[in-house]
Amino acid sequence: MEPIVVVTTFFAASIRMAIPLALAGLGESISEKSGLLNIGVEAIMLCGAFFSFMVVFSTGSFFLGILAGMLGGLSMSMLHALLSIRFKANQTIVGLAQNFLALGLTSFLFLMSFGQTTTLPSTKVLGDLPIPLLSSIPFIGQVLFSQNLFVYLTLGCMVLAHICFYKTDFGVALHAVGEHPIAADTAGLQVHTIRYIAALFNGILGGLGGAYLTTVKLGFFQENITAGKGYIALVAVILGKRTPFGILGAALVIGGAEALQIRLQTAGTGIPSQLFAMFPYLMTIAALLLTIGSAHDPAALGIPYDRDKR
């Protein structure tokens, strides 16, 4: 095979692997910037994947399916927000419990809908959507502009989030409630409302990340289809230091490492497969080590805001 084809297919695969991580990671970064630590990304993605599959399966409409995926993710993130903000519960525990809840809930509903069968209920997948002109650029066109809707959507979200974080009043408010909610409150910002809005975006983006798995990548649902991708998205958030392009880069590193290890294995080297399976995580640890020291967590991350407390 020609070297250029090898490189092109590798980059295309890296992007395919990175999309769900990038989308869910971006959502989580918005939530964390506001001070809400939600480790239930896995739950959000799983619900997104399940509900989008169910709706595409029963209506055949990708539009409705993706919408349902967003709503599915939203249900999980808003439940987390309600418990964390209104009831001031421990955010880590809520997130953890939600991961189990979503796994059980989606498996149960899937079983209820299709029963214990050996036939796989599946749908069509959203095809590639090459952009005219741009897709005919050599290499870049193949890698970036001959992809599916979700790739463009992810890139768009990253740009929008970047502008929103660093160029708008909402971005300032978001950072303020995450760094110093008391000061933000004194300055007249609605701390709780802003956190709810952050959770809203978290649910929508995470739900999209899950919907990508069922509507674009696979076309079917199975129990625990996310297989830990929500946790990897959390890593991408830390690795990318909660900046949109940082997260995209981190997701590409992790996705790229996975795509690379599979390709190296099929190339038939004499190296044991377990070493290859470790590779993405080694890359992640190496990247974390290289970027150590400069990370900054929002000061109020994980701490419920109580107006009456000093």
Next chain:
Amino acid sequence: MKRIAIVLFVTLVGVACLFAGGASETKASDSMRVALLLSGPANDQGWNAVAFAGLKAAEEKYGLQTAYSEHVGIADGEAAYTDYASQGYDLVIGHGFQFGEPAVRVSNRFPNTKFMAIESNVYSKNAASYVMACEEAAYLMGMLSASMSKSGKIGMVGGFEQPSIVKVVEAYKLGAKSVNPSIEVLEAYISSFTDVALGKEAAIAMADRGADVLSHVANQAGTGVIKAAEERGLLATGDSYDQNAIAPTTVMCSTIYSVPMLVLNAVEKVQNGTYEGGVFYLGMQDGVVDIAPYNSFDGIIPDSVKTLIADTRKSILNGSLKIPMIETPTRN
């Protein structure tokens, strides 16, 4: 307010445990009680689904009282065996290589309970490993794949690199080479039985390198392999049961591991009081391993290939051809 939060929490966690803990059911008393441990969901349309079907078949035939646990991780095997044994179950079956060691460890403490691990290689006085000669069917799949490949490259995706999987991959390679010595078999172990997205990605990587027939032995994750083949317009073979229904225009044939036969065999022995420890190999000759019909590919696969496979199957059945069991990967 705090109290409400706590109450909500306990409910949430409680509900989560309820759903995540898997299901069990009970029937009339003083019949024989059999429990099954599964590494993934019983609804995985693959490896675990056939075991579950086996349990249900045995339940119907012998009027057993059955229970099962899903999602039993490697670390939880011992606890799960202990749990059922201390409840007085007569036979506890772990479905997978990784259940062997825990079965042996627990078996010493519960001499009245019989333990069984499918596809493992260890035993004690009252714990046995039942091994299916999956390699016999895999060899035939390799022959079929190599015969149907136009590019001279075929791909095989394995789950974990463990003996029960490696022997299938290796036999597949041998079968393929027996038909076409110059065939290139691309192989990858994805270190997961559940990550369908990764399974699909591995298959796409092979397709990108020019493989035109894709096979798998990766349980649930293997569904991703079949879907990748379907998407690229390639051919595939299934594993564990007739997987043609997943992609009727893609899956030519599948290996069949008749776990029901295995379970029935063990239950019968427990009832007769002849169940004993040991490693038992059951293959095509015992009706436990076979290959599925070609379904829609019956008219597509050339007659010469069908005859070749039928003849080889016959030689395995009458014992004149012995498929070697290779449990460590040979890499080219």
